[in-house]
Amino acid sequence: MTDLQTELQNSALAGLVDKERYISQDEYLPKLLFNTAEDHVKTHLDEELMTCQHFTFAVAFITEAVLTMLKPKLADLALKGVTGRILTSNYLGFNKPKVFKELFKIPNLEVRILKQSDSFHAKGYIFDKGDYQSMIIGSSNLTETALIRNYEWNLRITSYENAALTAQVINEVQQQWQRAEVLTPDWIANYEADYQTIVVNRQKNEPAAIVAEESAHYSTITPNHMQKEALKSLNFLRHEGHQKALIVSATGTGKTYLGAFDVQRVNPKKFLFIVHREQILMKAKASFHQVLGGDWSEYGILSGNENQRDARYLFATIQTLSKERTLTQFDPAEFDYIMIDEAHKSGASSYHRVIDYFKPQFLLGMTATPERTDDFNIYELFDYNLAYEIRLQDALEEDMLAPFHYIGVTDYELDGEISEEKTPLQNLVSSERMDYVEQQLNYYGYAGDQVHGLIFCSRKDEAKEVAQIMTAKGYPSVALTGEDSVDYREQVIRDFEAGKYQYIVTVDIFNEGIDIPCINQVVMLRNTQSSIIFIQQLGRGLRKFPRKDFVTVIDFIGNYKNNYLIPIALTGDHSRNKNSLRSKLSTDQIIGMSTINFTEVAKQRVYDSINNSNLTELKQLRDDYQDLKKRLGRVPLLFDFTTHGSIDGSVLIAKYDNYYQFLLKMKEDVHLTIDEDQVLRMLSKELLNGMRVHELLLLKLLLEKDGGLSVDDFKRALEQVHARTDQKTLDSMLLILGLSFFKTTDQDKYGREAYVVLLNNQYQLNSKIKAAYQANSFFKLLVDDVLATGLFKADDYDQTVPLTIGKKYTRKDACRLLGWEKDQSSTIYGYKTAYGTCPLFITYAKSQDIDDGIKYEDEFLNSQTMRMFTRHPRKIDSAEVQTMVQGNASGELKMPLFVKKSDDEGIDFYYLGLVDIDQKSLRQESMVVKDGKIDPVVTMNLILEKPVQYSLYLNLTKD
Structure with missing residues (x-):
C-alpha cells in the first residue's frame, strides 16, 4: 500500500469510524461543508480548483455572478494548462441565455447541456488530483447564494483512483456527458430564441404587476x-x-x-x-x-x-x-x-x-x-x-447595496514592461494594451443584458483617448472630466442611462455626488492613490437597480507602489499591520454576497507592494491620528485605535517603543519622567500583544489593590479568565516582571529594577512604580491603556496553552511563552534545545540571495509532515542530533514547529503545533555549502500532532 493509500484509508476511518484513533490530514478528511460567517462552500471550491489537474462540475443551475467570481481562478488554471468541463441543463429555464454565453467565453472549459426533459438536478463537483480524486456532492448549485449564503449541506470526500465510489461517480457523469449536447453558438442562439418566447409570455402581465409592486413599496x-x-x-x-x-x-x-x-x-x-x-x-x-x-x-x-x-x-x-x-x-x-x-x-x-x-x-x-x-x-x-x-463592509453584510465582484487582474505588459506611475500616454493607450483591456472586459463581463460601464483613468488626455478607442472598437463611449460643464455632464448621464453610451470614461469626477444606479461595470485603469477615493469610485456602481444582480469591478494592477491600498480599501483594514493585510490576500475575501478576487500574478503585485512599502511613515500615522482625534474630540489612546478599527497599536509600538513617544511625535504637550517612560516601554513592547494574559492581569490587580496580592488570589483570578495556573507559567511570568528574562540591553531600556517580586507567597509591586502611578495621572492613564489593550488582545489567544495554533510568534515570543529563563532568540539558528523544549523555525521559501550554507530545502510532504534539514556539518550520531532524537522519543523534549512563507513576512512565524520525529525517516545526506564545499547534514520527517489547516497549508506551500 502506498503512502497516499494509507493516508486516504486513515481519512476514511477517521471520518467514518473513529476520529480519535485514526489521525487524518485535513485535505483528505471527509467533511460536511456549509456556509457560515467564517467559512463558505465557495472557499473550499477555490481550494480544490487551486490544486487540481482537471475538474468536472455536474450542476443543474448556474448564475452569472458565480461565473464572475470563478473566472480569475479559471484564468490562472488556463495558464497552467488545466482544463475542466461542466455538465448542466436548461431545466426549468433557470439558466439564462447569458449564462451560456459567459460559459462559452471560458477557453479552458468544455460545456454540455442536458435537455429539460431529463429533469437533471445534480449538484456535484469532481476534482482530479492525479493519484486520487476529491468530490463535493450535496445541495449547492453553482449559484452565489448556494456557495456563500444559503444553508446548504455538501459532503467533501476523497478517494483513490480505483475506489468503487470514484468509479461509480465518474461512470455516471460520463454516461450523462455522452447523452448531452455540446455548447455551441448555434445552441445558444436557439435557446435564446426559445427563452425569449417564455419571457414575452411572462411580460404580458408584467406592467400591471410592476405598478402594483411599486405602489405597495411606495406606501x-x-x-x-x-x-x-x-x-x-x-x-x-x-x-x-x-x-x-x-x-x-x-x-x-x-x-x-x-x-x-x-x-x-x-x-x-x-x-x-x-x-x-x-x-x-x-x-x-x-x-x-x-x-x-x-x-x-x-x-x-x-x-x-x-x-x-x-x-x-x-x-x-x-x-x-x-x-x-x-x-x-x-x-x-x-x-x-x-x-x-x-x-x-x-x-x-x-x-x-x-x-x-x-x-x-x-x-x-x-x-x-x-x-x-x-x-x-x-x-x-x-x-x-x-x-x-x-461603513461599506457593514452595508454589504446587511444587503443594503448591490453586491460587487472585484477582479484584480494584471495590467498589460508592453515589450516586457508593465504600467507604472510615470508610464507615457502612448503606452497607456497603445493598441496592444487596449486590445488586452477589451479582452478582459469581455471575459469578466457584467450583470444584465447591456453594459453600463464607468472607466476611471489617471489623466484627462488618457480618458479622451480611451473613449475614442473604445468607441472605434464598437463600444460607444464618452469622456467626462472636470473641464466639462455641469449641464453637459447631466446630458451625458441621461444619454448613458438611455443606452446611447456603453461607457463613461473619466478621471477627476464621479468620486461622489453622482447617482447613476444602472452602472454594472466599474473599470480601474489607474493607480490607486487613496483608499477613500477608491471606495468613492467603487461606490458609483453599488446602488441597487432593477435587473442588476451585481456589479463587476475590474482593476488593472500594474507595478504601482500604492497597490497595498487596494486591500485596505476593499476590506476596511486600516491597521497598517502588514501581517494583517497579507492575510487578507491569502484567500479570496467574501463580504456579504460580494467577493474580492485576484489572479495570481495580480495578487503577487499587491503582495509585493505590501512588503516593499513603508506603511508607517510619519505623515500617514499623523493623518490617522488626527482623524481619530477629530472623531473623539480628545487625545486618542491605544485602546481607541483598537476599538475604532484604526491603526494597530502594535504597529505604533514597534516604531516608537511606547505611546508616549508617539504622542511626542504628534506634538502633544505631554510629559513623563525617564523612569516612567522606561516602565511604559517595557509594558508596551513585551506585554501589549496579549499573547499571555498573566503579566497583564497581575499588574492590573496589583495596581488596583495598592501593590499586593497573594498567589492563591491570583490563581483564582486566572481561573476566572480560563488561563492556566501551572507553576512553570507562573515562574516564567515572574522572570518577565522581574526583568531577569531579558538581555542586559533590554534591561537597561526597562529600568533594571524588578517590577514585581514574590515575598512570603505575596506578589509585591515595585514601590516606585506604585508611587508614580498614584502621583501622575497621565502616567496612570497610559499604563491603564496598555493593560486594557493587552487584555483585549488576549482574547484572541487560547490562554489554557502556552501557544495558540495558527497564531504568529517571533523567536523572542517563543522563548518567553515556552518558559525559558533567558531570552536566547538571537542564538536560535533554525532550532535550539533548552529548558526541555526545542522550537523549530522554518522559512519555507528561501530567498535566492541567501548563502548556500543556510539554504536548506525544508518542505512539507503533506499537511501533517515536514521534512527538515539539520544544520551542517551534522551527522546522525552528532550530539546535537541525538539530543533531539532521543529527547523527542522519550517525551522529555517538546518540539513546537513555527513556519513562515518567506522572509518578506517579517520576523513572525505561524505556530503549527508540536511535532514528533519519525525515527524511521532519519537520513544522513550531504549538501553543497560555500565555495562548493560538501558537508554532511541530517534530514528527518517531523509529524505534527494535528494536520495544518488546509487553507493555511496551501498559503504556505503554493508557489
Whole structure:
C-alpha cells in the first residue's frame, strides 16, 4: 500500500469510524461543508480548483455572478494548462441565455447541456488530483447564494483512483456527458430564441404587476435593520439634550431615507434640507414625500430657479441659501430641524454662514466620507455626537447595496514592461494594451443584458483617448472630466442611462455626488492613490437597480507602489499591520454576497507592494491620528485605535517603543519622567500583544489593590479568565516582571529594577512604580491603556496553552511563552534545545540571495509532515542530533514547529503545533555549502500532532 493509500484509508476511518484513533490530514478528511460567517462552500471550491489537474462540475443551475467570481481562478488554471468541463441543463429555464454565453467565453472549459426533459438536478463537483480524486456532492448549485449564503449541506470526500465510489461517480457523469449536447453558438442562439418566447409570455402581465409592486413599496417603505439602530441612537441623543448629531453612512445605503424616517419621528413644524448640488434636490424631495406622505404643496424648493421658501419641508441648495439676501429673509428660529447632506463639505464658508445664522432645535449632518484631507473637523461641528456609522463592509453584510465582484487582474505588459506611475500616454493607450483591456472586459463581463460601464483613468488626455478607442472598437463611449460643464455632464448621464453610451470614461469626477444606479461595470485603469477615493469610485456602481444582480469591478494592477491600498480599501483594514493585510490576500475575501478576487500574478503585485512599502511613515500615522482625534474630540489612546478599527497599536509600538513617544511625535504637550517612560516601554513592547494574559492581569490587580496580592488570589483570578495556573507559567511570568528574562540591553531600556517580586507567597509591586502611578495621572492613564489593550488582545489567544495554533510568534515570543529563563532568540539558528523544549523555525521559501550554507530545502510532504534539514556539518550520531532524537522519543523534549512563507513576512512565524520525529525517516545526506564545499547534514520527517489547516497549508506551500 502506498503512502497516499494509507493516508486516504486513515481519512476514511477517521471520518467514518473513529476520529480519535485514526489521525487524518485535513485535505483528505471527509467533511460536511456549509456556509457560515467564517467559512463558505465557495472557499473550499477555490481550494480544490487551486490544486487540481482537471475538474468536472455536474450542476443543474448556474448564475452569472458565480461565473464572475470563478473566472480569475479559471484564468490562472488556463495558464497552467488545466482544463475542466461542466455538465448542466436548461431545466426549468433557470439558466439564462447569458449564462451560456459567459460559459462559452471560458477557453479552458468544455460545456454540455442536458435537455429539460431529463429533469437533471445534480449538484456535484469532481476534482482530479492525479493519484486520487476529491468530490463535493450535496445541495449547492453553482449559484452565489448556494456557495456563500444559503444553508446548504455538501459532503467533501476523497478517494483513490480505483475506489468503487470514484468509479461509480465518474461512470455516471460520463454516461450523462455522452447523452448531452455540446455548447455551441448555434445552441445558444436557439435557446435564446426559445427563452425569449417564455419571457414575452411572462411580460404580458408584467406592467400591471410592476405598478402594483411599486405602489405597495411606495406606501409601505420601512427602515431596514441598520436604519432602525441609527434612529434609536438619534432619539437617545435628543433625549439626553443634544442638539446636533452626525450620521456616517456609505454611499447607496439610504442616507436620505434615514433622514426622512427621523423627520417622520420628530414631526417638526418646519424642516430644512440643505444640499450642495441642485440636481439632488428633486430626488431628495421625492424620497421624503415617499416616507412622509401628505400634500405635495408642503414640499418646496429653494434654488437658483425656484423660491418656495414658505413650504413646510424646504429643500435648498447651499449656494442660494447662503446668500445674505436669501438668508436674512428667514427667522433664525424658523426651522425646528435642519439636515445637511454631504456634511463633510460643511467646512466651507457658505455652510458656516448658514449654520451660524440658524438656531434649530436639532441639526443633523449626513456623510459617507468624514475623513478629510483639510483641517476641517466635521465631528467638532456636530459636537462629537456620532449617532451611527454604516461603513461599506457593514452595508454589504446587511444587503443594503448591490453586491460587487472585484477582479484584480494584471495590467498589460508592453515589450516586457508593465504600467507604472510615470508610464507615457502612448503606452497607456497603445493598441496592444487596449486590445488586452477589451479582452478582459469581455471575459469578466457584467450583470444584465447591456453594459453600463464607468472607466476611471489617471489623466484627462488618457480618458479622451480611451473613449475614442473604445468607441472605434464598437463600444460607444464618452469622456467626462472636470473641464466639462455641469449641464453637459447631466446630458451625458441621461444619454448613458438611455443606452446611447456603453461607457463613461473619466478621471477627476464621479468620486461622489453622482447617482447613476444602472452602472454594472466599474473599470480601474489607474493607480490607486487613496483608499477613500477608491471606495468613492467603487461606490458609483453599488446602488441597487432593477435587473442588476451585481456589479463587476475590474482593476488593472500594474507595478504601482500604492497597490497595498487596494486591500485596505476593499476590506476596511486600516491597521497598517502588514501581517494583517497579507492575510487578507491569502484567500479570496467574501463580504456579504460580494467577493474580492485576484489572479495570481495580480495578487503577487499587491503582495509585493505590501512588503516593499513603508506603511508607517510619519505623515500617514499623523493623518490617522488626527482623524481619530477629530472623531473623539480628545487625545486618542491605544485602546481607541483598537476599538475604532484604526491603526494597530502594535504597529505604533514597534516604531516608537511606547505611546508616549508617539504622542511626542504628534506634538502633544505631554510629559513623563525617564523612569516612567522606561516602565511604559517595557509594558508596551513585551506585554501589549496579549499573547499571555498573566503579566497583564497581575499588574492590573496589583495596581488596583495598592501593590499586593497573594498567589492563591491570583490563581483564582486566572481561573476566572480560563488561563492556566501551572507553576512553570507562573515562574516564567515572574522572570518577565522581574526583568531577569531579558538581555542586559533590554534591561537597561526597562529600568533594571524588578517590577514585581514574590515575598512570603505575596506578589509585591515595585514601590516606585506604585508611587508614580498614584502621583501622575497621565502616567496612570497610559499604563491603564496598555493593560486594557493587552487584555483585549488576549482574547484572541487560547490562554489554557502556552501557544495558540495558527497564531504568529517571533523567536523572542517563543522563548518567553515556552518558559525559558533567558531570552536566547538571537542564538536560535533554525532550532535550539533548552529548558526541555526545542522550537523549530522554518522559512519555507528561501530567498535566492541567501548563502548556500543556510539554504536548506525544508518542505512539507503533506499537511501533517515536514521534512527538515539539520544544520551542517551534522551527522546522525552528532550530539546535537541525538539530543533531539532521543529527547523527542522519550517525551522529555517538546518540539513546537513555527513556519513562515518567506522572509518578506517579517520576523513572525505561524505556530503549527508540536511535532514528533519519525525515527524511521532519519537520513544522513550531504549538501553543497560555500565555495562548493560538501558537508554532511541530517534530514528527518517531523509529524505534527494535528494536520495544518488546509487553507493555511496551501498559503504556505503554493508557489
